[in-house]
Amino acid sequence: MYMMRDIVRDGNPVLRKIAQPVQFPLSDADKKLASDMMEYLIKSQDPDFAQKHHLRAGVGLAAPQVGVSEQMACVLVPAEDADDADKTKKYALELTLINPVIISNSIQKAQLFEGEGCLSVDKDIPGYVPRSARITVRYQDFDGNKQTIRVKNYPAIVCQHEIDHLHGHLFYDHINKNDPFEKEPDVIIV
Numbered sequence: 001m002y003m004m005r006d007i008v009r010d011g012n013p014v015l016r017k018i019a020q021p022v023q024f025p026l027s028d029a030d031k032k033l034a035s036d037m038m039e040y041l042i043k044s045q046d047p048d049f050a051q052k053h054h055l056r057a058g059v060g061l062a063a064p065q066v067g068v069s070e071q072m073a074c075v076l077v078p079a080e081d082a083d084d085a086d087k088t089k090k091y092a093l094e095l096t097l098i099n100p101v102i103i104s105n106s107i108q109k110a111q112l113f114e115g116e117g118c119l120s121v122d123k124d125i126p127g128y129v130p131r132s133a134r135i136t137v138r139y140q141d142f143d144g145n146k147q148t149i150r151v152k153n154y155p156a157i158v159c160q161h162e163i164d165h166l167h168g169h170l171f172y173d174h175i176n177k178n179d180p181f182e183k184e185p186d187v188i189i190v
């Protein structure tokens with residue numbers, strides 16, 4: 001599995017490249033990439049394991065962040081036990097996105113109240129990152145079958161952050177340089 005030393009940091013040109021489409025059937029290397037990225041997210045969210053191995057917790061990881069310029073990203077959003085309908089469910093969203101495309105997005109924006117962080121960006125960059133509150137994503141699953149999902153709010157923010165990585169974009173590109181905490185009208189604060 002990946003450790004922090006495997007995570008590519010800001011400044012490495014791979015983070016600014018446009019990632020290549022993934023070919024099907026998946027190669028063994030691509031299958032391993034997918035499972036290693038998801039394993040990182042799972043382990044990084046386990047407080048004991050993360051502390052022991054100095055992993056920074058994440059809910060998303062894209063292939064360019066481990067040095068692979070391919071259109072693959074994993075999203076793993078923990079379920080909030082408080083108001084989740086299925087209290088046995090560990091994750092609100094668990095997805096491996098292959099060749100994802102955002103096919104529609106709401107005009108309404110959503111942003112994380114505390115700003116965004118990224119495993120590839122070591123310093124905190126303050127400011128709001130306006131995203132679409134709701135998106136529809138078309139992607140391929142492990143078998144190459146086309147899938148469509150609709151996500152909103154926090155999961156939608158995470159998906160947009162990860163898909164951005166596949167286009168060479170980092171979250172701070174979206175922060176208003178002159179007014180980092182500029183508030184969009186009618187924005188959902190998450």
Ligand code: 4LI
Nearest residue numbers: 045057058059060114115116117118119124125157158161
């Ligand atoms: C421990 C165990 C405060 C600061 C709050 C932690 C399990 C920031 C938020 C986590 C912030 C888990 C997260 C993202 C932010 C901040 C990502 C903690 C992991 C919160 C995920 C991709 C942006 C995603 C909400 C500068 C590595 N994640 N927090 N942003 N969590 N986490 N992003 N913002 N301020 N980044 O970072 O995975 S989209 Cl789950």
Ligand code: NI
Nearest residue numbers: 117118119120
């Ligand atoms: Ni990131």
